Amino acid sequence: MLYWIFDLDHTLYSMDKNERFNYSKLDKNTQLDTQLGLLPCKKILFTNGTLGHANKALEKMGILHHFRGSIHARDTLDALKPGMESFDRIIEKVGIKSRDKVVFFEDTVENLVTAKGYNWITVLISPRKNLLPEVDFCFPNCNVALNFFLMEIIRERKRLRIRKENK
16 A cells, blocks of 8 residues: 655645744645645645644645545644654554555654654655655655656556556
8 A cells, every 4th residue: 555644834835934834824735736636545644733733724725635534643643753653653543554655745854764764755845955865855845746756656657558568
């Protein structure tokens, strides 16, 4: 099984980290809505924010419907990233098996380091490149990252179709 796991703050949206958060600065993101709709398999939100904050932010962005029933926050996990306990709890709640593939989008390197310990594919969302071995991919924003993965999915489907036709 394939899982797409996303952090919320500064991952699914871009906002100056030094600026006080304000929901009025969040806009509908139709590109992100389309991209999430094209991703195969399960999409999960894994945030250190509260469930209320996650619901409100995702609703404001117009993407809440992609994560209904799949939002895991500090008040539903009773643990915070980068702690292993939070990862253990989300793995248990979601039912992720060791053979499953997990792609984790996050803006904080420390959280990706923990995720890499679980053999997750790690995607750093940051304007600055990071060359740590625990970071598999780095993109300036989530839209660019999802374009990359969607193109990879299309390429893989074409390869499979060509192989099938050549048999």
